[in-house]
Amino acid sequence: MDEGYIKYQSRHEEVNGLHLPPLADDLIKARDYLYSLGLIGAYVNGIGFGNCSFRTKNDEFVITGSATGEIKKLSHKHLCLVEKFSIEKNTVWSKGAIRASSESMTHGAVYSANDKINCVLHIHSRKLFDYMKAGGFNFTAQNIPYGTPQMAISVMDEVKKIANPRGIIVMLGHDEGIIAFGENIQAALDEIREIIKKKPC
Numbered sequence: 001m002d003e004g005y006i007k008y009q010s011r012h013e014e015v016n017g018l019h020l021p022p023l024a025d026d027l028i029k030a031r032d033y034l035y036s037l038g039l040i041g042a043y044v045n046g047i048g049f050g051n052c053s054f055r056t057k058n059d060e061f062v063i064t065g066s067a068t069g070e071i072k073k074l075s076h077k078h079l080c081l082v083e084k085f086s087i088e089k090n091t092v093w094s095k096g097a098i099r100a101s102s103e104s105m106t107h108g109a110v111y112s113a114n115d116k117i118n119c120v121l122h123i124h125s126r127k128l129f130d131y132m133k134a135g136g137f138n139f140t141a142q143n144i145p146y147g148t149p150q151m152a153i154s155v156m157d158e159v160k161k162i163a164n165p166r167g168i169i170v171m172l173g174h175d176e177g178i179i180a181f182g183e184n185i186q187a188a189l190d191e192i193r194e195i196i197k198k199k200p201c
Contacts, residue, residue, distance in 0.1 A: 006066060006102045007147040008085075013095035020076055023185070024062055027054050028074045030121065030185050031064055035072060037201060039123035039192070042070035049124040049176070051101035054185060059084065059111050061120075065098030082108065087149045102147045109152035109159075110181050116165035117181050119188040124176040131199035132170045132178065138162060139170040146174035155179060166191055 031052040034040045040050030048069020055061045065080045080096035085108040092108070094100040101107070107120045133139070138161060140154040151173065158169050159181065168191045171177035178195075182188035 006099065007090075008102075008105050008149075009089070009091040010099055011091060011093040012080075012099050014097065015095045016077075016097050018076070018079070018081060018096045020062060020079060020081070021056060023054050024076060024079055026185050027052055027062065027064075027079070027119075028076075030119075030189055031074055032072070033189070034121065034123055034192070037196075039125055039128075039201060040069055041124075046070065051103050051107070051122045053082075053101075053104075053107045053120050055111050055118045056081070059108055061107060061111060063101050063104055063107055065096065066101055068098070068101075087152050090149050105147065105149065105152040106155050106179065109156040110179065113156045113159035114163075114165055116183050117159070118165075119182050119185045121180045121188045121192060123178050123180070123192060125178065125201045126176055127201050128178060128195055128199055129170060129176045132168075132195065133172065137168065137170050139172050140174075142172040144173040146171065146177060168192070168195060 042048045051064045053061045053063035068078045077097045080094050080100040082094045085092045092104045110120045138158045144150045166182035166187045168180045180188045180191040
């Protein structure tokens with residue numbers, strides 16, 4: 001399993017006490033809520049899964065840091081600012097006390113696909129994944145692995161197909177991986193809650 005490993009070129013500036021907007025607290029609350037549901041966490045081998053982000057401006061966004069899945073309660077030190085990214089160069093520029101999530105490129109692709117999207121939540125669930133995989137939902141191809149430019153492009157294409165600032169996508173090449181997004185944090189959470197109503201996780 002290569003889950004959790006950063007596959008992009010990281011250009012990270014280590015900064016302690018990074019100043020973050022007030023929305024960072026709301027993101028942490030949403031992330032900790034998803035953790036309580038088991039949709040963010042860590043596998044028995046210690047590799048973490050799941051991450052959350054919100055847009056600050058243009059394609060810049062704040063995202064939960066790499067290897068934070070197993071932490072029950074996050075704080076500001078577990079967040080990272082992605083200042084820019086390049087799918088073509090497979091590179092992410094970030095700063096903070098911790099490196100950006102291995103899925104940062106995919107989050108960036110969602111924001112690039114629709115300028116009204118302001119939150120992305122990436123969760124893992126065997127039950128929800130299998131339920132959504134059975135049909136009726138947008139999905140990326142089975143042969144595209146997580147954390148790659150190909151996955152970012154595929155997710156971007158699916159978001160554009162939805163043509164709505166809120167939605168949910170199954171990442172078939174990223175086992176158990178699901179991406180929800182919305183015009184704000186609450187809207188993205190609601191996308192996940194709607195699926196849970198149909199198939200409790």
